[in-house]
Amino acid sequence: MDKNISSRDGTLLAYESAGRGTPIVLVSGAMSTGATLAPLAAPLSERFRVVVYDRRGRGASGDTAPYAVEREVEDLAALIDAVGGEAALYGVSSGGALALRAAASGLPLRHVAVYETPFAMSAEDLAERARYTEELTAALAEGRRGEAVELFLRLTGLGEAVIEGARQSPMWAAMESMAPSLAYDDAVMGDGDVPRELLSEIGVPVLSIAGEASPAWMREAARAIAESVPRGTYRALGGQTHMVEPDVLAPVLADFFKG
Structure with missing residues (x-):
């Protein structure tokens, strides 16, 4: 990352951009x-100005306590301001959830695309998420970082041998x-x-994508986003x-963003 900007709370964010045209921020x-x-x-930079950045608390970006989701939305606001005051967003997995929250907050966006934002689609999955949150919070509070990573990998469906x-x-x-x-x-x-009420407040076009070879619940979640x-x-x-x-995803995003 060759550039830095300061977010509203003073956190330094590392980012870089390539290409020309409509800014697209990747989350x-x-x-x-x-x-x-x-x-x-x-491939996207052949048609757009593409911005990649390290979210706070990772890579070359800084961090400021206490954390709040609103701070990450402010980070995106600072990035968008730095690249011209208006942009499109693409978010993958939980980064898609952040992109959607940013859109609902009213940031100056043209389009938002997300790939397989993993919202739960059953009561069982919601219960599993609740257990994960509780166990993750305890592990991090006690400095058990390795256990925290293991919890996440299990949540994604990886087996013990792979972990x-x-x-x-x-x-x-x-x-x-x-x-x-x-x-x-x-x-x-x-x-x-699925935060249906929040999603109903998004005024810009949203493309929600999933892979046909992914688990069915991933496709259901992607469809639920689009319908909300x-x-x-x-x-x-x-x-x-x-x-x-x-190379499969880039042309789909390019067609959507050029609209």
Whole structure:
């Protein structure tokens, strides 16, 4: 990241941009930084000015206590102001929830696209989210960062053998360093239910996307978002999972954003 701006509370945010035209801000999900979205930014930058940034508490960006979702919305407001005063947003996973909250807050946006924002679609899933929040809060309060990461990986559906393999990998130390930001993504997701009332306040066009190879509940959640937004559209991408291929996603986003 080669640029910095100051958010409303003084937190320094690291970002970079490439390309020309309408600004598109890419919002990463849990356990990721702006660099995670670089493979998607590259093809989009051929048609737009694409901005990637490290959300507060991760990467090269700073952090300021106490955390509140509103501070992350203010971070996006500062970025949008820095790149011309109006932009479109794309958010992946829990980053999609942040993008939707930013849109509902009235930020100067043209379009919002989200990919597989993981809202719960059953009472059982909501109960699981509640347990996750309770256990994550306790683990982070007691400094058990490794356990916090494990809790998140289990929530995503990874098995114990895969989690143990991750623990033994060179990436584990970096994952533990980012563990406190898991609480931020958890807060952005709210109680895990589709925030239909909040979504009904979004006035800009919203494209909610899912992969056809993802679990059915992911597609149901994506469709529920589109149905809850006054100007919402649902799109399923053939053969794609939660780890969507940038070369498949980029043309879909470009067609939507150019409108």
